Amino acid sequence: MVAVMLASSPGIKVSFDDHTVHEYDGDTGTISVIPANTERNVTWSSTCEKVIVTVPPPRLLELAAHEFGSGQAVLQAPPLGVIDLRALHLAEMLKMELAREVPNKIYIESLITIFGVHIVRNYTGVEKFPPSRKSGGGLSNRSALRVREMLESRFSSKITVAELAAVSGLSPRHFIQAFTRTFGEPPHKYVLRLRLNFAEKLLVESVLSIAEVAHLSGFSDQSHMTATMSKYRNRTPRQVRQQR
Known part of the structure; x- marks a missing residue:
């Protein structure tokens, strides 16, 4: 299940399987990706407006097979509070069509398919990097993927080189060198x-x-x-x- 906020809703509290409560503000465009069979309890402090799209696991694997040549993609939920403008645009299009007096079923199904492809491309564990660059002094495929995902989900908040280096198991100095070789520019x-x-x-x-x-x-x-x-x-x- 994927939920996209159409309007801001502050003070959202959510708990997962471990029952730890997390609180965050849901800005417009905030996306939540919830894998199947995941327990999730949410408490809202104000009225919220959102679009929810459900994609059955077999359909998700089918989309992954078309996208990557593999049906083994595993969803990786983004951190709480992440904004996804592409998903927001699709959600708004869905809302507009569903609000019509006579919605076009084929159009709605097409939008949901596009939504599913977007989720597969951006929120799965399929590695998309070329062969390892570690031998040339860069980050390994796995480290590069984890670092990139961390930066793309948290770029709007403060993140230190030490945090990124810890993900890669390197010292900050060696991490900066490896990152620059891998991505062609320094972290900052x-x-x-x-x-x-x-x-x-x-x-x-x-x-x-x-x-x-x-x-x-x-x-x-x-x-x-x-x-x-x-x-x-x-x-x-x-x-x-x-x-x-």
Whole structure:
């Protein structure tokens, strides 16, 4: 089951099989991916609006087989609070169609299939890296995959080199060298690129204020994002927004 928030809902409390309670704010676009047979209890402190899509396990394996040539993909739920703009766009399209007086069943089924492919591509454990680069001084396939997933799910929050290095079992100094060889740029530039890409998507695809976009993208404030975007993308947030 996949749930996508269509509007913000603060103060969500959720517990899993271990009964540990986690609390987070569900911003617009927040996605939850719940594998089959997973116990999950959720408490809402306010009214929430979301779209829920269910994909039966056999269908998920079928989509994985078409995508990767293997039906052995295993879902990997993203950390709580992760925003997925592509999933938000699909959820909004589903809502619009379902709200029609006479919804088009074929169109709805097509959107759900596209949604399933998106989940398979972005939230499965199938490794997508080429043969190991470890021999050349880079990260191993497994470490590179884990580090990339960690960065792509947490780029908007503070994350240290020490945390990333621990995932790879390397010292911070050796990790920076291995990361740079693997990804072609040091960790801080990789994170900066993710933040700028995400900010540009929000500026073009959402109605959030520039200050809100800066906050959600991991910048300290609007001025920080403007300065960074001007330096590395040669344009300001307002110029990006004008592209809509």
